[in-house]
Amino acid sequence: MAARLLPFGDDRARPHQPSPIEITVDGVVAAGVAGQSIAGVLLASGRLDWRRTSSAGAPRGLFCGIGVCFDCIVTVNGDRDVRACMRRAADGDEVLSQHDTLPEVTA
Amino acid sequence: MTSVLVIGAGPAGLAAATAARARGAAVILLDAADALGGQYWRHLPAERPAADERILHHGWSRFTALRDGLEADAGCEIITGAQVWAIEAGADAAPTVHALIGPSDGGRRRGRSFTPDAVVFATGAHDRTLPFPGWELPGVFTAGAAQAFAKGERVAVGQRVVVAGAGPFLLPVAASLAQTGAKVLGVYEASRTSALLRGWLPKPWQLLASAKKGGELAGYVGSHVRNRIPYRLGRAVIAAHGNERVEAVTIAALDADWAPIAGTERRIAADAVCVSHGFTPRLELPIAAGCRITGDGFVEVDTAQRSNVPGVYAAGEITGIGGADAALAEGGVAGHCAAGGDARDPELRGTVRARDNAGGFAARIEAAHGIRPGWPAWLGDDTIVCRCEEVPYGRLRDIADHTCSSGLRSLKLSTRAGLGICQGRVCGRTVEQLLGTAGGAEAVSSDRRPIAAPVRIGELAATLSPQEPTEHVQGKDTNV
Numbered sequence: 001m002a003a004r005l006l007p008f009g010d011d012r013a014r015p016h017q018p019s020p021i022e023i024t025v026d027g028v029v030a031a032g033v034a035g036q037s038i039a040g041v042l043l044a045s046g047r048l049d050w051r052r053t054s055s056a057g058a059p060r061g062l063f064c065g066i067g068v069c070f071d072c073i074v075t076v077n078g079d080r081d082v083r084a085c086m087r088r089a090a091d092g093d094e095v096l097s098q099h100d101t102l103p104e105v106t107a
Numbered sequence: 108m109t110s111v112l113v114i115g116a117g118p119a120g121l122a123a124a125t126a127a128r129a130r131g132a133a134v135i136l137l138d139a140a141d142a143l144g145g146q147y148w149r150h151l152p153a154e155r156p157a158a159d160e161r162i163l164h165h166g167w168s169r170f171t172a173l174r175d176g177l178e179a180d181a182g183c184e185i186i187t188g189a190q191v192w193a194i195e196a197g198a199d200a201a202p203t204v205h206a207l208i209g210p211s212d213g214g215r216r217r218g219r220s221f222t223p224d225a226v227v228f229a230t231g232a233h234d235r236t237l238p239f240p241g242w243e244l245p246g247v248f249t250a251g252a253a254q255a256f257a258k259g260e261r262v263a264v265g266q267r268v269v270v271a272g273a274g275p276f277l278l279p280v281a282a283s284l285a286q287t288g289a290k291v292l293g294v295y296e297a298s299r300t301s302a303l304l305r306g307w308l309p310k311p312w313q314l315l316a317s318a319k320k321g322g323e324l325a326g327y328v329g330s331h332v333r334n335r336i337p338y339r340l341g342r343a344v345i346a347a348h349g350n351e352r353v354e355a356v357t358i359a360a361l362d363a364d365w366a367p368i369a370g371t372e373r374r375i376a377a378d379a380v381c382v383s384h385g386f387t388p389r390l391e392l393p394i395a396a397g398c399r400i401t402g403d404g405f406v407e408v409d410t411a412q413r414s415n416v417p418g419v420y421a422a423g424e425i426t427g428i429g430g431a432d433a434a435l436a437e438g439g440v441a442g443h444c445a446a447g448g449d450a451r452d453p454e455l456r457g458t459v460r461a462r463d464n465a466g467g468f469a470a471r472i473e474a475a476h477g478i479r480p481g482w483p484a485w486l487g488d489d490t491i492v493c494r495c496e497e498v499p500y501g502r503l504r505d506i507a508d509h510t511c512s513s514g515l516r517s518l519k520l521s522t523r524a525g526l527g528i529c530q531g532r533v534c535g536r537t538v539e540q541l542l543g544t545a546g547g548a549e550a551v552s553s554d555r556r557p558i559a560a561p562v563r564i565g566e567l568a569a570t571l572s573p574q575e576p577t578e579h580v581q582g583k584d585t586n587v
Contacts, residue, residue: 003256004266004288005261005262006288011157011261013162013163014158015155015156015261033154035151037259043262043264044260055496055497059244059352061245062248062252062264063252064252064533065255068533069494069529070495070527073212083211087211087212088141
């Protein structure tokens with residue numbers, strides 16, 4: 001059970017047939033459709049979390065969906081801290097999940 | 108020619124830009140997203156057009172008329188993908204607005220600064236979500252996230268979904284989820300019948316004057332009946348359970364102050380939960396410009412939607428949570444007046460009347476669905492309050508007690524709550540409330556963010572180069 005993309009044939013809004021795109025997430029291919037956000041591609045591909053928090057190492061993914069909470073940040077084509085909900089996925093995007101650990105404290 | 112900069116392209120901003128153009132001003136319209144419409148008219152992207160997209164929206168033809176009018180108008184420069192990151196208050200003049208333009212959070216955005224004659228802030232609001240045990244688990248979303256992904260991507264955030272919180276927004280969220288193929292297990296509204304009657308029953312003629320709202324409500328009721336979605340009052344999700352992701356939630360009955368009633372807990376299996384307890388206005392830009400904020404946390408405006416700062420206007424949810432009709436009317440007034448018009452001008456009469464009639468809506472929502480003081484009873488000591496810094500409730504209280512912190516600034520430094528990457532956007536109001544610093548004498552609120560959005564050092568350095576244009580430029584800019 002997970003998030004899912006409504007199949008366009010079932011959509012009462014009658015969308016045009018979407019163009020498929022592919023991105024890689026930590027090297028694994030994820031399929032989406034043109035115009036989706038990176039978070040949308042991730043969710044609809046069955047991933048609910050794609051980040052670990054710094055202090056507890058807890059899983060995080062999408063929360064606010066509109067660019068406010070920064071829970072969904074990823075690295076996109078080398079740019080760190082990109083809000084996956086705010087960035088449209090482009091065919092061929094290379095997405096890396098971020099697990100930023102806290103710096104070691106030395107005496 | 109008067110130049111007007113409008114920040115935010117939702118209902119208020121679109122109406123403001125249109126009204127300012129009607130009065131002959133040169134207009135620049137900025138939005139951080141890459142499409143117009145804001146959250147209310149969040150829609151499928153250009154890459155995925157739909158023949159009947161109007162069925163997903165209220166007032167869709169109003170939106171397309173505003174959008175098409177502005178897009179066809181050479182006197183309005185529309186800049187999407189524009190993240191305003193700083194506002195420089197002017198002395199007796201409108202502020203300078205600094206933006207980075209390009210794909211969201213990209214490393215190679217272009218800096219642009221604007222020095223218009225007038226600024227209209229139409230930055231809207233985002234969900235206020237109260238914490239509960241497990242709300243940091245993947246699979247817990249704000250109701251706004253569910254709505255954004257249903258409308259903007261046709262993605263249902265889960266398959267068995269619980270919608271909970273407070274306010275009329277829960278209804279369209281549930282309807283959109285059902286329309287996108289999710290099974291909505293129930294809508295749980297924290298307010299009880301008595302509060303709803305207190306908010307919605309008085310002066311019913313005012314509601315009748317806003318006939319569109321009635322039609323909208325009837326639509327949601329129809330959707331709920333069709334999709335067999337239970338709507339329960341006086342209940343809340345008080346915990347989410349799961350290992351690494353949401354697997355179930357606990358729902359409990361609440362008393363009139365929203366404290367859970369012992370013995371009423373019920374566990375429901377679900378793969379997603381969408382929560383909203385109202386909205387928080389996005390105030391950082393108005394605060395940076397020096398706008399006075401009311402005691403209940405909104406931009407103070409006069410009948411012309413003018414703030415206390417010369418040349419600075421505000422419209423929409425940042426002046427009170429009143430819905431799209433109020434935002435449209437306020438935007439119309441703000442744009443007209445920012446362009447040099449007067450709120451008493453005859454051509455503005457209908458807009459002013461619509462604005463004044465819509466005024467009661469915000470007060471009704473607050474009376475019916477406003478957050479009640481008993482909710483912290485559902486927090487445990489280990490419930491995360493600040494999601495970014497992972498500060499649990501017990502530690503927050505202990506540190507505050509032990510450091511004798513007083514006022515929000517010292518509390519943030521001692522507890523770290525609100526210091527993470529979201530800069531208190533999610534937990535700020537909650538921390539203020541839990542630690543009793545709301546409206547404190549220090550006059551510091553978590554909405555004071557001098558840097559309004561994260562900026563890369565390289566981008567900051569590039570914006571200091573002298574060749575960046577600061578003049579008012581005409582023409583289209585859609586390089587995102």
